[in-house]
């Protein structure tokens with residue numbers, strides 16, 4: 009597996025892969041200041057043409073927009089990293105490029121999009137549908153039948169009641185209690201959650 013992104017998020021993914029007995033064949037980052045990720049030297053920017061195509065890639069970048077931009081740029085196949093302690097229903101699906109941290113639960117009939125981050129101990133209940141490039145932060149919880157649009161971040165410890173539709177490129181603040189649908193690009197905080205502003209729109213062509 010190749011990792012693109014040598015930040016703290018990359019460390020967590022590297023450890024998951026190690027736990028699973030996978031081989032990390034290279035770690036890459038565009039930032040020349042990043043020289044090392046755990047025991048792995050950072051090999052500079054990733055150039056897909058230079059590396060064998062038989063190995064898969066995970067984009068280990070926490071920022072949803074940057075992760076999407078990188079995914080669009082790369083003509084390669086993407087792997088997943090799923091911590092052995094994650095509890096994933098056999099009736100749910102996890103898209104390519106997604107990473108599932110320790111203690112995550114995904115209950116039945118849920119669909120997790122591509123390049124998602126399901127962070128430590130988050131809980132995705134039955135029949136949820138998450139778009140691509142979503143990040144559900146540590147200890148956040150989605151009740152049943154929740155839909156999340158592309159690029160949205162659910163903040164640490166936030167919760168979303170059942171049946172809601174959360175738009176794309178939304179930010180749900182830490183600890184927010186979401187009890188109504190949320191429109192695209194909204195930033196919402198508090199209990200009950202209220203919109204405080206809107207994120208800059210992200211073009212579909214990003």
Ligand SMILES: CC(=O)SCCNC(=O)CCNC(=O)[C@H](O)C(C)(C)COP(=O)(O)OP(=O)(O)OC[C@H]1O[C@@H](n2cnc3c(N)ncnc32)[C@H](O)[C@@H]1OP(=O)(O)O
Nearest residue numbers: 127145146162163164179180181182183184195197198204
């Ligand atoms: C492994 C990992 O590290 S995963 C990363 C997990 N990280 C997160 O979940 C972070 C989530 N981010 C937040 O909660 C942020 O506070 C955001 C994105 C909601 C807002 O950040 P900013 O855009 O910088 O807004 P800012 O800090 O200026 O706050 C704006 C107002 O909202 C309030 N506010 C911000 N966040 C919250 C929150 N989570 N709950 C309640 N109120 C909040 C602020 O107090 C401020 O109120 P005021 O205008 O009355 O002073």
